[in-house]
Amino acid sequence: MGFVSLGCPKNLVDSEVMMGLLDRGGARLTSRPEDAEILVVNTCSFIDTAKQESVDTILEMARYKTEGRAKRLIVAGCLVERYRDEIRKNIPEVDAVVGTGELESILEAAGIARPAATLSPFTILTTNTEIRSGQESLSGTHKSKGIGFNPYENAPTERGASAPEVTFRPEGDLRERQGRFSREDWQGAAHLLPTYLYSEDTPRLISTGRTSAYIKIAEGCDHPCTFCVIPNLRGKFRSRRFESVVAEAQRLVASGVQEITLIGQDTTCYGEDLGLKDGLATLLDALARIEGLRWLRFLYAYPNRITGKLLETIAKHDNICKYLDVPLQHASPDVLKRMKRGAGADIFLKTVEKVRAAVPGITLRTSFIVGFPGESQTDFETLEQFIAAAKFDWLGVFNYSDEEGSKAHALDSKLPKRTIESRKRRLMKLQQKISRQAKQQWVGRELVILAEGESSETELLWEGRTEFHAPEIDGKVFINDFGDLANLEAGKFYRAQITEAHDYDLVARITSGPL
């Protein structure tokens, strides 16, 4: 099988689950699409550019049905949730579609019989295989790499990939009654919302190397953000069982993983549907106690859910990365009100201060949408001044994308593309200056670095990350001096000194290791 995973890390985990299911069914992964008999494209349809990339990739893979050995082309993911019938009607080469809530039907789609439960349904891939991956997502970028491996290779018990029980939050039920999750205006979209959640027993091929892995702790979203179609694509918010997440993390660490990144559309809501108070903080506290777990972090916090207890937990454990990713989307109260997110620059500045006071030295990442309908020059300047005052370590700016099915689609006062683009450029220039000054403070610091491999830019350098860099999203640390070592090993941790700083990237010299 050949697999292309587009979009964000949440989609990547879905790809890993589907690859795990196919692998257990007897399929073997190849990085050469021309050799694959089954080709799967796991699509993203968050914004226009992502949709276009998904369609282009499907068409590119369709060629292998005539030019390669491909017998089946399967399209999975968010594009299917949105344009199920259109894909089948307009791209006849597509043999089957698999929505985000139907991951386990990938086996039927591939024409592979469901294997009977065996003592250990898990296998490990023996060849170096790379899955192709896309780049753009509103939440950041990712690029899959390394050997796909199954962390449950030695799972000792008889388990199947049973469907977990799904519960919802009253907030989600209420929003559903208000039509929040309706997608009747999407031609071809199935009307049933996805409810699937994978469990610790679902096979998964980890594609992010042997050292790092994502764990999806929740799926869907109940927030009413007017620019966003994710709730329509992914369904109501539901958390994975606490014990299931802990068991998955334990298995990953037992198989050699040392960095775990928790993801979900909103990780800070974790456990609300399970009746847990301080669900994410409690989960982090439990996971941080797993021996051998060196770095633990979570992405995508919702600003008004950053509690004192959560910050206390981050500060308390050495192995919880001092890193917080909190997409704020805007800073003007008027724009945030129309986005149905609330708050504004003053409240956000207080949040930033609170976070920095509770966890000294913490790295903050955020992202903004520029050019939301009706964004005035004053709104934009509020955002600009806020960025200058808050001084984030990492910042992403995305152009507003007018998505059919989102509430913002119906708003008046859309901005010309030119204005949106020039506002984005202005913010990125401002952040470049902030980042350049901040990165200078890093020079001379000695930090632990995860060596990731030879640089994609030149073989004279290696690339790595510190705890202050999340996988695939933030700047890079280039290693130009191995110190006393003849070579470095990818996936190992070293101590290193920062010797140079650029706008976003750093340069380091190894001082000792591997740790």
Ligand code: SF4
């Ligand atoms: S919090 Fe808002 S932007 Fe994020 S997934 Fe939920 S609805 Fe979309």
